[in-house]
Amino acid sequence: MDIALNNVPRTRRTRIVCISDTHNSTPKLPKGDVLIHAGDLTNTGSYSELSKAIQWLEKADFERKIVIAGNHDMTLDRNFYLAHGQRIHGQNPQDLEKCLALLEASTSITYLCHSSATIRLTDPKGPGTEFIVFGSPYSPRVGLWAFSYDREEGCPKNSAPQESSDSAPQASPSSGPAAGELWSSIPPNADIVITHTPPYGYCDASLGCEVLRKVISEVRPRLHICGHVHQARGAERVRWDTRGAIRPDYGPFELAVERWVDPNPDVTSAKISLVDLTARRGNRPLDFDGHVLLKRHHEPHQRASTEQESTSRETRTLLNSGAHDQLTARAGSDADLGGSEAANFPTTIGSGLQNRAVEPADRPNRRETCIVNCSIAANSYPHTGGKIFRKPIVVDLNLPVWR
Secondary structure: OHHHHHOOOEEEEEEEEEEEOOOOOOOOOOOOOEEEEEOOOOOOOOHHHHHHHHHHHHHOOOOEEEEEOOOOOHHHOHHHHHHHHHHHHOOOOOOHHHHHHHHHOOOOOEEOOOEEEEEEOOOOOOOOEEEEEEEEOOEEOOOOOOOEEEOOOOOOOOOOOOOOEOOEOOOOOOOOOEHHHHHOOOOOOOOEEEEOOOEOOOOOOOOOEHHHHHHHHHHOOOEEEEOOOHHHOEEEEEEEOOOOEEEOOOEEOEEEEEEEOOOOOOOOOOOOEEEEOOOHHHOOOOOEOOOEEOOOOOOOOEEOOHHHHHHOOOOOOOOOOOOOOOEEEEOOOOOOOOOOHHHHOOOOOOOOOEEOOOOOOOOOOEOEEEEEEOEOEOOOOOOOOOOOEOOOEEEEEEEEEOO
């Protein structure tokens, strides 16, 4: 038994508070181990806007805080602002170096600009976990905004979120990075991916990026956090087909997608909006790599029955088991999730599909990903009719233990 356990990753529950699209607001944050902000801290990225947002984030009580920019944080996109800053801020140009330094020089914030980092939680009272995270501010081009790129030719040109105002110029943008090259930067061993844009088809109201969807379906991180499309706030748990069947345009098939329904949507309620991906309260934990679950505060470990959990399809409630924490199953043509996967999801490879290995070389058992759109703003910029805000989304996730 001891030999077997030595070959299995140990994990422990880690609480991640997810926010995005705060747009100059400073909402009250629930407690957690890690805070992640998925972009659009401001409306135009002015120094005063950024300073207010960074001061709020630096005061937040989390062991680690990870931040990316978004298309509204214009001064953080150096090349964009040098080309278009005068049209955005008129006769009051912002100091690029000072704006960037607010994040880059912060001692309490990990700022990721299309880059990755290994995060290790070292607080003796914390979970003692670590994870590889990739963060990127980019989103498909709509008008003239920061960190933009063109959709690849042949991808559907979906209607975009309204992102216009008198102060936001809508001139023809210059070409930017190619989507394929851009998203190929996501490391194959990433545990958490943070992008401002959602992937197409998941928490995106059909406005996300098609190329990002394909890359995420191949990398299959534990958690993908995004925002940008305000009306698509929510979470979806995706179970991937790891048997090799892919679609050239979208990548590997999904076996099932379950939508999370917020158990506490009332913004006046003190209860958190929780997505629970652990085994607590009888839940089935995220099916990722197999693990020995270590309880917090150095309690004796217990081994999770991963094989049994990953093949059981007796319940539709996969994220939360409470009476109100239900998920709506979406699998192919609304296939019933009861019974075996083989019965409901045939292995026949149809016309136009290719059969190739899509497993990451170093982790062959990445079977599920939870995608979370954590937009705080409920209505689109410029917030006609007043600003409407929602709660942060809290995610409980088993992450590898380093000590």
